[in-house]
Amino acid sequence: MRLDLEVPVQEEFDAEATRLVDAGLASALSRQDASHFAGAQDAAQRLGWVDLPQRADELLTRIEALRAELVEQGLRTISLAGMGGSSLAPEVMTAAAGVRLEVIDSTDPNQVAEAIGTDLDHTILIVASKSGTTVETDSVRRSFASAFESVGIDPASRMIAITDPGTELDRLAAEQGFLATFHADPNVGGRFSALSAFGLVPAGLAGADVRTVVTEAADAAAELAADDADNPALAFGTWLSIGHARTTEKLVLAETAPNLRGLAAWVEQLIAESLGKDGQGILPVVVDSPADIGFSDARADALLCLLGPAVDDSGLGAPSGFEATVDGTLGEQFLFWEYATAIAGYSLGVNPFDQPDVEAAKEQARHLLDGPDSGRSEPSIFTTGDIDVLEVIDEATDLDGALEELFAQVDEYGYVGIQAYLDRIADAEAAALRPLVSTHAGVQTTFGFGPRYLHSTGQYHKGGHPNGVFLQITGEARTDLLVPGRSYGFAQLQRAQAAGDATVLRGIGRPILRVHLLDRSRGLAQLREAIERISPRHHFGVD
Missing domain, CATH: 3.40.50.10490 (Glucose-6-phosphate isomerase like protein; domain 1)
Structure with missing residues (x-):
């Protein structure tokens, strides 16, 4: 390279x-050998990624055989329920190969419903979770299972599990007789799992040439280990x-x-x-x-x-x-x-193999789902047009003032993190807010769809440099979808995840402005116009 x-x-x-x-x-x-790292014992249990390319042949052979079976049976749509490291690598590989992989890494009810309704008669669902208990992945699995049953298809015959040995998902797959189960190496952390079963199985079953990807990595290994x-x-x-x-x-x-x-x-x-x-x-x-x-x-x-x-x-x-x-x-x-x-x-001087600040937001979301106010919509501080403002930094009474307050909290070398709990596909236009906010806030700005970002930049938001401020965007659900076997639906789960992360950020002193779009398209347009009215704060340090 x-x-x-x-x-x-x-x-x-x-x-x-x-x-x-x-x-x-x-x-x-x-x-x-993890002896160089603080927390060496924990780090040693996360270094299995270094030789994955050298021991992938059996896995690749199994992927190729299963792919041939699926093609023969006319099962042409590969859907992947996974988060973070369990979805991003196969998404890259299939995009590079020009083949379709439907990635469901969202709790937005509209996005989940659209994925289920795409091509159910010809669909395979891959359920990928290292822990085997990831709430987003499990919720999607339950919904697909219900949908398969409703059209007379045995759900287990259309499901493939990727997980560590002995997890709850592993046991469920065995009990129900999933079409296949791929055990991942427990000594490989999720974000380092691109060349493991988590990356290779979904991409390979979708039609990407994963054997070549593995060969490329194996050929580079000696140089990278020198x-x-x-x-x-x-x-x-x-x-x-x-x-x-x-x-x-x-x-x-x-x-x-x-x-x-x-x-x-x-x-x-x-x-x-x-x-x-x-x-x-x-x-x-x-x-x-x-x-x-x-x-x-x-x-x-x-x-x-x-x-x-x-x-x-x-x-x-x-x-x-x-x-x-x-x-x-x-x-x-x-x-x-x-x-x-x-x-x-x-x-x-940090241990790159742990994630000490990830669990807090999950715990808060669970608390909100199980609490006495579960299912209730949050009251707004004020409503303007198609936007409910749920939380402001100080005492703003209009949207422009709320944005002004947020941007005023960014220190000279800080950043703004935009967190959009919306439909990553239907509401893709939300991502255009990133460069706009960057210009008007005068600092580097990140953008992430929730809850996807919780498995990515969410760790940095809480554990990294404490100089971020956050704009969290939620939206009224276009539809709702109950999670079978649970007391809540996807819209409620999505709101709980957003509110849970906001609670954690607020608790560690990170400024956050929260807005809820009553109409997603019109609300995004209104938010965009309000940002454009804010005078560039420093225009990247140039007055």
Whole structure:
């Protein structure tokens, strides 16, 4: 693979690279030796990813055989119920291959209902959950099972499980007689699982050439395990840590190749969840394209990384001077980023294999679902047009004032996180708020659909640098869908997840503005117009 780096502080970079080489870090990772990391015992149980390419042949053969059976039976729609690391990698592989994989990583009732109604007679549902108890995945499974039964199809005959051995999902699959169960390696964390059953099974069954992806990764393994300054993963990990040491802790990611579409989102969850803890870390900022970077007048708090071949750099460039191009095949990219993230974690002094702040939001959501007020809509502070404002920073009485208050809370090197609990497909226009907020708030801005982001940047929001403010968007459900066997529906679950995360953020002092769209399309338009009326706060540091 090809790695090009621009480093404005070469002496610091060289010194840190030498330290990492002398420590033998890369080769230790390849041996699954976690002794370099704090919490070494826990880390040692999360290093199974390093040799996945070398031991994938049996899995690949099984995928290919099952794929042939499904094709013969006319089962042409592969739907995947999974979150975070269980969905993002296969989404990248199938996009690169130009084959269809329906990813259901949402609790939005409309999105789930649309997925169920797409092609049920020819559908296979893959249920992917490392823990076997992921609430989003289990809820989708229950709904598909009910739908299959309603048309006279045995649900188990259309379901495939991917999970760790011995989980609740594993037991359920055995009891009900699922079409197939793939056991994942319990020593591979979810976000490092691209080359495991979690990544390969959905992509392979959908028709992607996963054997080639694995071969690409295997061919890159020796270079990435070398204790050498020319090791691209070691160099990139050093680059990240040196940037972080100079308070350049935001990593702006832009894809430059169609065959890497979606890779930035996979990198985002890997970096954010691995490094965003202990009050530090690297915040990934995914932009739509190199043209969307908007660095011309940005302050020097971000590193720029292009994923894919270098492009005409006229008008591009990071004021910080930290710029990188990471070009390689998909298999190379997966293994490169996993090694580089682990190396950066060591250099930053954090354990890249835990996620200490993820569970809090889940607990709050469960509390809201089980509490006495479960099912009740939250009262609004005020209503304006098609928007209920549920929570403000101070005492705003209109939408413009509420946004002004939020943006005023961002410190000079902070960020805004937009959290949209909407339909990722039907409400895709919401993502256009990211560059708009970035311009008017004057800081780097991230965007994530909920609850998808909870399995990605959610860790950084709570455990990373405490300089974020948040705009949370929910919307009135166009339809609702009950979760079979549960006392709630998807709309209620979605609201509980949003409110639960807001509670956790508020509890640790993160400013949050919450708005609820009474009509999603008109509400988004109204919100967009209100943001446009806000005078750019610093316009990236330029008055």
